[in-house]
Amino acid sequence: MKRVIVFIPFAIAIAIGVFALWGLRADRDPAGIPSMLISKPAPQFDLPSVEGVSVPGFSTADLSGSGGPVLVNVFASWCVPCKAEHAVLTRFAEVNNVTLFGINYKDLPEDASAWLENLGNPYDRIGSDLDGRAGIEWGISGVPETFIVNNEGIVTFRHVGPILSEKAQKQVLAALRDAGLTGENT
Amino acid sequence: MRLRNMRAALASLLIMMLPFAAQAVEPDEILDDPVLEQRARVISADVRCVVCQNESIDTSNAGIARDLRILVRERLVAGDTNDEVFAYLVARYGDFVLLRPPWKAETYILWLTPFAIMGIGGASILVMLLKLRSKKAAGGNRLSDEEEVALDAILGTKSKGTNL
Numbered sequence A: 001m002k003r004v005i006v007f008i009p010f011a012i013a014i015a016i017g018v019f020a021l022w023g024l025r026a027d028r029d030p031a032g033i034p035s036m037l038i039s040k041p042a043p044q045f046d047l048p049s050v051e052g053v054s055v056p057g058f059s060t061a062d063l064s065g066s067g068g069p070v071l072v073n074v075f076a077s078w079c080v081p082c083k084a085e086h087a088v089l090t091r092f093a094e095v096n097n098v099t100l101f102g103i104n105y106k107d108l109p110e111d112a113s114a115w116l117e118n119l120g121n122p123y124d125r126i127g128s129d130l131d132g133r134a135g136i137e138w139g140i141s142g143v144p145e146t147f148i149v150n151n152e153g154i155v156t157f158r159h160v161g162p163i164l165s166e167k168a169q170k171q172v173l174a175a176l177r178d179a180g181l182t183g184e185n186t
Numbered sequence B: 001m002r003l004r005n006m007r008a009a010l011a012s013l014l015i016m017m018l019p020f021a022a023q024a025v026e027p028d029e030i031l032d033d034p035v036l037e038q039r040a041r042v043i044s045a046d047v048r049c050v051v052c053q054n055e056s057i058d059t060s061n062a063g064i065a066r067d068l069r070i071l072v073r074e075r076l077v078a079g080d081t082n083d084e085v086f087a088y089l090v091a092r093y094g095d096f097v098l099l100r101p102p103w104k105a106e107t108y109i110l111w112l113t114p115f116a117i118m119g120i121g122g123a124s125i126l127v128m129l130l131k132l133r134s135k136k137a138a139g140g141n142r143l144s145d146e147e148e149v150a151l152d153a154i155l156g157t158k159s160k161g162t163n164l
Helices: A002-023 A080-095 A109-119 A133-137 A166-178 B002-021 B034-045 B063-077 B082-093 B105-137 B145-155
Strands: A070-075 A099-105 A125-129 A145-149 A155-160
Touching: A070 A080, A080 A099, A080 A166, A099 A133, A109 A125, A125 A133, A133 B063, A145 A166, A155 A166, B034 B063, B034 B082, B063 B082
Parallel strands: A070 A099, A099 A125
Antiparallel strands: A070 A145, A145 A155
16 A cells, blocks of 8 residues: 555656646647537628629538539738738649639728739639628638538638648648549649 | 835836736727626626637737627627627637636536645645644654663663653
8 A cells, every 4th residue: 555655646747747748749739729610511601702803702502512622711912821822722723623712801802802913813702701700700710711611511621820831731632632622633 | 205115016016907907998899888888898808819819808909809899799789698699609719719618528627627636735734644643642752661761771870751
């Protein structure tokens, strides 16, 4: 009995050490917020098109039934990382044949249309979320954020921040394929 | 002189308290109904700003915090109870948005660990004290009669009642 008791502090120290090591893992993001939407239907919203941009706006109903997954990207012309991400999204749309919808978050239509004219428009539809209400429905904490909605209208994936690193791009493409992406030009 | 020191101390204390009174609610957000506004303030103080994570939306100047403050007020005007407003936010941002974690299966460890540690500490102290007391009751540090005799023999004296 005595012998066991002697080892208790040692065991507690080891337990605390293991917990600390777990907390220090490189891939752990203590500020990350898990999305409530994963495996749930996409939220209800209805966004008009951006004035001066040729593609239409979209609502919840437009996300499902297109025969494949939709990549929903929240972006804004005032968002610098979005500019960096834009090239990746363009490649996804052109090379991987991804259906790409954009939520133009709290952006002036003239700024957004100038931005898209300058960089090119890879989006099939763009909804204007001037007051940021649709953003709240999606539970975003910043821009850019990207979601994957499958053909049944269920959200299967969320990426916070720009899709830039090799790892992030692979993750998104893998998630798109899991959600039923076909017709990629390889 | 002393009074002046007291005054200075009080003033600096008050200045240090200022951050606790900070709020970010802007005049255009405030509701006309003071009762609803008061409820909105109470709710906002318990809702986490999702950008500046350790701040409530009541004190944060972030754009999304402002949006959420306005949203909370809209829900209240629409007739929601406080719990319904929290439920609305949790449905979108998860329990993370609450600064006060709810009591449920996932959070039992969070809520109970402090009490468990306090219990272990208290029990250890109790056991130590009890052991100490039983030691004292059994004669403590006084020498037994045989030890006294042996000690006397060694020292060669005839003193009585050593109190060692």
